[in-house]
């Protein structure tokens with residue numbers, strides 16, 4: 465496009481092209497680009513829109529290692545890696561909607577022992593293990 469603009473500027477200098485027309489063209493062009501960018505769909509892992517369990521107003525940002533409230537005042541955060549296992553989005557959704565995940569397997573306790581458990585949130589929104 466820059467090359468075209470240079471040609472156009474050249475033509476304006478020579479009086480072949482109307483300056484206003486040229487500016488209008490550029491404006492139209494930038495509007496098109498902006499619209500294109502705005503409508504661009506950025507593919508993501510199928511992330512559901514989940515509400516923060518603490519403030520219950522704002523949506524959560526789901527990242528690889530953490531899940532976080534979008535509101536800085538609320539600042540609720542949960543680590544997705546629990547005893548070396550990354551909580552899947554599906555389980556995370558279950559945690560927030562039903563307060564219980566599916567059985568998470570092969571978690572590792574501090575003494576290195578593997579165990580399976582369900583995860584839930586207690587009254588203070590801390591993560592707890594449930595064994596049935």
Ligand SMILES: [Zn+2]
Pocket residue numbers: 516517518519520521522533534535538539540
């Ligand atoms: Zn929140």
